[in-house]
Amino acid sequence: MHPPRVPHRAPTLFPVKTMPSLTIRPPTQEDYAAWRPLWDGYNAFYGRQGDTALPEHITRVTWQRFFDPSEPVFALLAENQGELVGLAHYLFHRSMTKVEPVCYLSDLFTLQSLRGKGIGRALIEAVCVQAKAAGATRVYWQTHETNAAGRQLYDKVARHHGFIVYSRDP
DSSP: OOOOOOOOOSSSEEOOOTTTTEEEEEGGGGHHHHHHHHHHHHHHTOSSGGGGGOHHHHHHHEEEEEEETTOOOOEEEEEETTEEEEEEEEEEEOOOOSSOOEEEEEEEEEEEGGGTHHHHHHHHHHHHHHHHHHHOEEHHHHHHOOOOOHHHHHHSSSOOOOOOOOOOOO
């Protein structure tokens, strides 16, 4: 059983000195064409491009999950002066160490040309607002150890607990 789906709030303006018109908002179906290059950029950052790109059906299913009320998967987009400049994808799940749901920030990406201008921080803060509204008591994420720019931000807005992530196919 998934935590109840929390409706997104209206678009939120986050005070970012270098980008005063930055808006964080949920996607609409009409955003697909503008979201797709951000998604592709995120995947390329982690080496999923060309021969190793995600299959197209995964991208299509991912996009549709954002609009499916039975899914615990959500997205927020950063928009500046009518252009999408960043994304955050997150989901809610149960935990063995908490009764309340927890929120996993699965994907965070900003255009390379705009990194360091507060977009990533604004997206993280917006996910935290959504998590709190859903009753979650923790927001967490992971990144690659080589993501130095991301880690500089993460060290400012969260705590690194020292865990190392392992995974394998079943």
